[in-house]
Amino acid sequence: MADLRTQALDDFRRRCKDQGLAFTFQRQVIYEAVVDSREHPTPELIYEQVRQRIPSISLGTIYKNVKTFLDSGVLKEVTLHHGSLRLESNMTPHHHVVCASCKAIFDIKETAVESVRLPTSELPAGFAIQQCRVEFVGVCKSCQTARRKKSKAAKECST
Amino acid sequence: MADLRTQALDDFRRRCKDQGLAFTFQRQVIYEAVVDSREHPTPELIYEQVRQRIPSISLGTIYKNVKTFLDSGVLKEVTLHHGSLRLESNMTPHHHVVCASCKAIFDIKETAVESVRLPTSELPAGFAIQQCRVEFVGVCKSCQTARRKKSKAAKECST
């Protein structure tokens, strides 16, 4: 009987193969650390977890692999905005449209979307909601144009 | 006739007074730089803008004042997650509940909220939406408890 962990491991091995990534012990343990933690961990937290099983691992390796996993779609980032403080002077409630490519942020007035409701039963126990933010993620006009140009150039280059 | 800029300035002066903040030229220019820019600027971008009017300003002053403005509610941050990469292994679409105090992130299954629609007319021209993310912001149970304890202690301290 293949237990869940074995199955998850096979899954991960397959995903590495699909992405052309070498299947190393370090990668396996890093990946498991993220999956096992229910906390949306930071690289530092992953480092602490992984070090319990691989004391010789370096933080640099965590970062390199996290980046590899993000690039290949094995993991995701919780937010597109990490790494830079972005400010807001529009103090009236509103929502955002964000370009995944250039990180441009556009405001949308609150009334443009229907108010979103969440049944209390879906919330963590005792959580007090103050606000609901909606974020539409996509690609802005100029980034679409840039991508088209780039892929066209790549095509011409390969012929 | 008081133009818009004069009025905005008076507004800002009043807000500083309300918050017990000194009204300095630097603060005025920093604030105006954020308001004038439609781009949800970073501190670095604000620095560039402000330097055109106050060449001697330092980046440290930008950071100090941005922090002051955030603490006093004169400005807001676009996201709570800036400053730390947070990872996600749950690749199925879902939404988040975030504690504004400890930054804990909880998953909510996508079906828990009705799908959010945005009329194309509300979008920036040419923007291609790929995804909609909903984030409920509030305070988790343990942070509520901690705050209650803290404010109780403060009360006892002041008597």
Added chain:
DNA sequence: GTAAGTGCAAAAGCTTTGCGGTGAA
């Protein structure tokens, strides 16, 4: 065997902090 991955250390952002001089109230 070869290309990719690892560990280590240095460096590159971004942000905070401390201190002496300056300016707002």
Added chain:
DNA sequence: TTCACCGCAAAGCTTTTGCACTTAC
């Protein structure tokens, strides 16, 4: 006059990069 604020410089994080060694394929 006093206290908060400014500019400067140093330090503290987080993240990236380069290089020699090792490992997966």
